Amino acid sequence: MPERIPTPTEIKRWRQYLADERAEAAVYRDLAKRREGEEHAILMALAAAEGRHERHWLELLGEHAGQPVRPSMRNQLLGLLARRFGSVFVLALAQRAESRSPYAEDVDATDAMAADESIHEEVVRGLATRGRNRLAGSFRAAVFGANDGLVSNLSLVAGMAATGVSSQVVLFSGIAGLLAGALSMGAGEFVSVRSQRELLDASQPTQVTLTAGPSLDVENNELVLVYLARGMSREAAEHRAAERMGQFTCDCDPSLSLKPENFEEADEHETLGTAWGAASSSFCFFASGAIIPILPFLFGMTGIGALALACVLVGVTLMGTGAVVGLLSGASPLWRGLRQLAIGMGAAAATYLLGLLFGTVVG
Known part of the structure; x- marks a missing residue:
């Protein structure tokens, strides 16, 4: 049987696969350097699997392998983050990358390779879940606090501005909203987490x-x-x-038969985080979110220009926080960011319309 001669398109695609497999193996090795024990062994096994895939493409390419090409931008970014951080964010990105493998539809990839990529997604999901559980309590409070600060204070500023009051009144209203909201969020998170922990402790x-x-x-x-x-x-x-x-x-x-009654601490304690951690995260992140809508007014801007800039700043921040949540959850960062943006801008627009109505009635 004559040897198959690959087309230029196939050579280009295979060389890209080869570069990406090498990059992914490097990512897992870099992540393994920051882990010990079982997690280290799991990551090194993933790197070895990517090495097997690399050899498959080398065999297909043969003399056409040529000089190494650059991996995809996604894998370049993943490699940079893995070398610098090695955190749960990198694992979440790796999980998403594994879920988007093209091997299932590519006739030149073996069934075993496609199956490997599917399993790799679940392996990385399991590793990422450990980090997500460690983050879950304080991270939930932080994300909720930041978004609440962004949306509520932008809505407050928009509503006040729409009534026609002076920019100084809008600024002081925003500062009052920041302080009141941050203190309320911090106190609420402390009581919530402490009460939940007491309920769990009472059940032991x-x-x-x-x-x-x-x-x-x-x-x-x-x-x-x-x-x-x-x-x-x-x-x-x-x-x-x-x-x-x-x-x-x-x-x-x-x-x-009789067994010692040694009851381990419930996983819910780890997931909840500490009451002080949740309260401080909620306070700080609410304040950091709530200050953004009033920045234009703090720097002396007035009127519609200040409000428009506040909306832009809040919109960019909402997209960012939504993207972070999307990354950690293994979902689309763009979709999560757009969802956050739509919710935040919708709330601000509704409050602005109410402010216009109130200003018209009072005026």
Whole structure:
């Protein structure tokens, strides 16, 4: 069978694949340098898989491999971030990159390669999830605080400006909105997270069964009720209660045998974050978001020009925060940014119209 002669289009595509595979392998190796133990081994295994894909394209190219070409802009950016940071943001970007692999539709890629890329997405998703869980509590408060500050204070400034009051009144209203909102957000997050933690702590079983069990009345064994309330079957509850009271030790069913009651801290604690962390994040990020709409007024601008610039600044920031959320969630940064922009500008426009109506009625 004669050797296949690739077309110039195929050579160009394969060389791009080759460059991207090398870049992705480098990303995983750079990420592995910042990890230890199991995570290090997982990332090195991903790099090795990308190396197998690289060899596939080298074999197809043969003498046409030529000089290395540049990887895609996405992979160049990913490589830069991996070398500099190695954070959950890089893993989230890598997850998205793996999800967009073209191998499933490319006849020159093997089925195994396409399957590898699908599995890689899930592997990277698992690694990224660990970082997302560590960020989740304070990050949720930060994103919520920043967006609330942006939207609420822009709406306040727009509404006040629409009534026709002076720019000084608009500025002082914005400053008051910043302080009131930041303090309210911080206090609300503190109470919310602290209350949730107290509820979780109240649900953790105590060690009372270790000390009270031997002294209970055998005929009215309320220890069975403890284990039933914890979700055990009646058979398992009676078996466990009997062991606690020292009546017997039985190895007939290992699933029912006595086990130390060491209850680990619930994952919800990690996900929630600390009350002070959530409160401080919420306060600072609300304030950082709320100051943006009043910046033009702080620097002496007045009228429609100041309001228009405030809208532009807030719009850019909303796009940015939406893109960050999109990256971390593995979704489209552009779509998340546009969604944030539409929500924020919609709220500001509604308040501006109400301000115009109020100013007309009062005037």
